[in-house]
Structure formats: C-alpha cells, structure tokens
Ligand code: SF4
C-alpha cells in the first residue's frame with residue numbers, strides 16, 4: 001500500500017553515489033533501483049522515511065528526515081511538548097508499533 | 098533442551114544477581130537459580146520449537162501491557178550444534194522476535210547474537226536507535242564473537258536498517274553486515290540462495306492477517322476510555338431540572354453509547370481490516386468514510402432519526418469524526434506510513450476534531466436547554 005503523495009523528505013545526490021547498492025538492499029519499501037551503476041529513486045511515495053538508506057550510505061549521498069509515522073506519537077508530542085515518540089518505549093504499555 | 102529455562106528469563110539484563118541478597122520472585126526466587134548465561138562457555142543452547150506457553154505469551158503480548166516484561170537476556174545463543182563456520186544471526190531481545198527467529202532456524206546450526214534493545218522489537222528499536230550501531234559493536238566485543246566464529250560476517254534483520262550503519266560496524270569490528278530478509282521465515286531460502294534476498298523478501302508486507310492481529314492494540318485503548326464516556330453521557334442525559342431522570346438516560350443516553358461503540362468498531366476494527374478497499378490514501382478520510390457508513394446504519398437501527406434535530410446533527414458531526422480520529426491512530430501500526438504524511442494529516446485533521454467536539458457539546462447543551470424549556 002502507498003500512503004500520501006509527494007510528502008517524503010528523501011533526497012538523493014546522484015553525484016555522490018558510487019552505485020554500491022546498499023540503499024536498495026536495506027530499503028524495505030523498494031524505493032530505489034540500481035540503474036547504470038547509480039541509485040535511482042523510482043517510488044518516492046512508497047518511502048516511509050525510516051532512515052535506513054541514509055544511515056547505510058557510506059558516501060553520504062542520501063538525506064531524509066526520519067521519524068515514526070505514528071499519529072499517537074505526534075499527538076503526545078503536541079500535548080507534552082516533547083519530541084514525537086511512539087509508545088513502545090519503557091514508559092508506554094500499549095505501543096503504536 | 099533449555100526452553101523451560103528460557104521461559105523464566107523475565108528479568109531485565111541488568112537485574113541484580115540473587116546472591117546479593119536481593120529478593121525477587123522474578124529471576125531468582127527462592128529455590129531457583131538465577132539464569133546465568135555467562136557461565137563457563139557463556140553460551141546458552143535454545144531449541145527451535147515453540148512451547149505452548151511461548152504461544153500463549155505471544156497472544157498476551159499482542160494485547161499490550163505484558164510486553165515490557167518480555168525480555169531475552171542479551172548474549173550469544175546456540176541453535177542446534179553450531180561450529181566456528183556457522184552463521185551468526187542478530188536479534189532484538191524482545192522475546193517475540195527471538196522466538197520467531199529461533200523457530201525459523203529449525204534444523205539449522207547457527208548462532209544467535211541477542212543485543213539489548215530494551216525488550217523492544219527490531220523495527221521499533223531501530224527507529225529509536227536501541228537496535229543501533231553502538232549496541233551491536235559493543236555486544237560483538239563483549240561476547241568475543243571473533244573467538245567463537247572463524248568467519249567475519251553477521252546477518253541482521255533488514256528491519257534493523259534504520260538503526261545500524263553496516264559500514265561503521267565493519268569498520269569498528271571487522272564483521273561485515275549482511276542484511277537478511279525482512280521476515281525470519283525467509284532465512285533458509287536466503288541462506289540457500291547464497292545470502293541473497295529476492296525483491297519480495299526485501300519488502301514489508303501488510304496483508305489482512307497482519308492488520309487483523311494488530312486490531313486488539315487499537316481496540317484496547319478505546320475500550321479503556323469507554324466507561325468514562327458512558328458515565329458522562331448517561332449523566333448528561335439524565336440531568337433534569339428536577340434532578341436525575343432515569344428515563345432521560347435511557348431514551349437518549351443508551352443510544353449514544355451504542356453510537357460510540359459503533360464508531361470505535363469502525364475506527365479501530367473495520368477501517369484497519371478493510372484498509373486497502375476504502376477510498377482515499379488519508380487515514381483520517383478513510384476512517385471518516387467508514388464512520389459515516391457505520392453511523393448511518395447504527396443511527397437507523399436505534400432510532401436516532403426520531404430524536405430532536407440538534408441530536409441528529411450532533412450524531413453526524415461527532416461519530417464519523419470519532420471513527421476518523423481512531424483510524425488515524427492506526428498509522429502507528431502500519432508499515433507504510435511515514436512521519437511527513439502523518440504530520441500533514443494531523444495539520445488539517447486536529448483542528449477539525451477539536452472544532453467538531455466543541456460543536457457537539459454546544460449542540461447537546463442546546464438540546465438540554467430546549468428540553469428544559471429555557472430555549
Ligand atoms: S548506498 Fe549511497 S552510494 Fe550506495 S548506491 Fe545507495 S546512494 Fe549510492
């Protein structure tokens with residue numbers, strides 16, 4: 001399934017990409033495809049901003065503002081003034097994940 | 098066959114040992130030796146079969162609350178009879194994750210390296226950084242993994258990706274991180290294919306069953322608030338100039354309890370289960386549409402339409418949006434929603450929810466006042 005269109009913060013700097021393929025390997029949403037020894041974002045709307053690709057790109061070619069896609073986390077964040085956090089931490093009992 | 102032993106490791110990794118005079122019924126109750134995974138070899142053997150109590154606990158975990166006590170002690174575990182060339186699989190110390198992994202390794206000889214993720218599953222822990230580069234690197238050194246195996250590769254669950262930078266782990270420990278499949282069930286196929294995961298193995302699924310098992314987590318919080326809501330509704334409709342009227346509570350209060358029940362059912366169960374078939378990508382809108390349908394049906398069957406206009410309007414303002422609000426919470430349980438999308442939804446939905454709740458209260462006050470002949 002695909003969530004909202006045109007919202008992802010995912011960016012790829014093709015000039016920094018060495019074509020190692022790690023991003024395509026680690027992404028669980030099949031967002032990237034390797035074409036002519038470069039990574040290409042083929043399904044931007046499938047991106048859930050988990051941050052796995054950016055974390056595993058040794059060449060810093062990917063940036064994404066990652067976080068949890070969880071409404072309860074943002075609502076709690078608004079109410080408490082803290083950073084959004086999902087309820088699966090030590091404090092929360094019924095988590096969002 | 099140490100399954101029995103494992104079942105009793107409910108203590109957190111940093112629990113004090115029993116011999117320090119600490120009384121704990123959990124990990125070192127009277128007459129029970131503390132589980133010591135670092136004894137002699139430092140390696141615990143586990144079976145790959147799940148016991149009935151493992152399964153029972155899995156159900157309890159799904160219902161929430163119980164999850165925090167469901168921890169596996171970090172360290173290295175042996176499945177079958179692994180040797181220095183056997184594969185090393187990394188697991189979170191959330192028991193459900195660990196159980197799924199050891200079951201997938203049935204009839205294989207392998208090592209499991211359990212890292213301390215505070216009892217949280219891989220996906221959540223990776224997002225928080227608990228399933229992270231530093232913890233993994235530290236655990237590799239602490240368990241002296243390089244003395245246990247000859248090779249220099251470890252297999253991580255792909256969903257740990259947001260927390261672990263594979264290249265940094267390799268730089269710091271010499272162990273190359275191989276990203277295993279998303280689902281532990283595919284591990285055998287992955288290994289047999291020469292540590293290659295197909296595109297399908299690399300993608301998270303979110304099928305009917307996945308959605309169904311998550312609905313209890315959505316229903317439970319809603320049902321917790323329900324008694325409070327019920328009390329408030331019954332009280333409001335029972336209030337009369339002469340005191341408390343049971344007929345008022347019965348005529349108006351009970352129908353609105355049913356309506357709320359329908360909205361909860363719609364938002365926490367129907368919407369998640371029917372997710373792909375409900376139009377629109379927005380969860381708020383999906384939940385509202387399902388809620389509208391449920392409200393129309395429920396309102397008809399319990400006779401809301403014969404009530405005063407203020408209450409009919411209130412019904413259609415409030416309950417579909419209640420369903421929408423609850424459905425929006427399901428974004429936390431799905432595998433395809435990201436923070437930017439959720440933030441976008443909340444930006445337009447939250448003001449709407451608050452306005453609708455306010456308007457509903459005004460409508461009920463208007464109804465009460467006209468009932469009392471003030472208006
Ligand atoms: S991980 Fe980075 S360098 Fe490697 S293919 Fe992806 S973007 Fe290019």
Ligand code: SF4
Nearest residue numbers: 027047048050051053
């Ligand atoms: S942030 Fe996550 S979902 Fe988005 S492209 Fe990167 S790995 Fe894939």
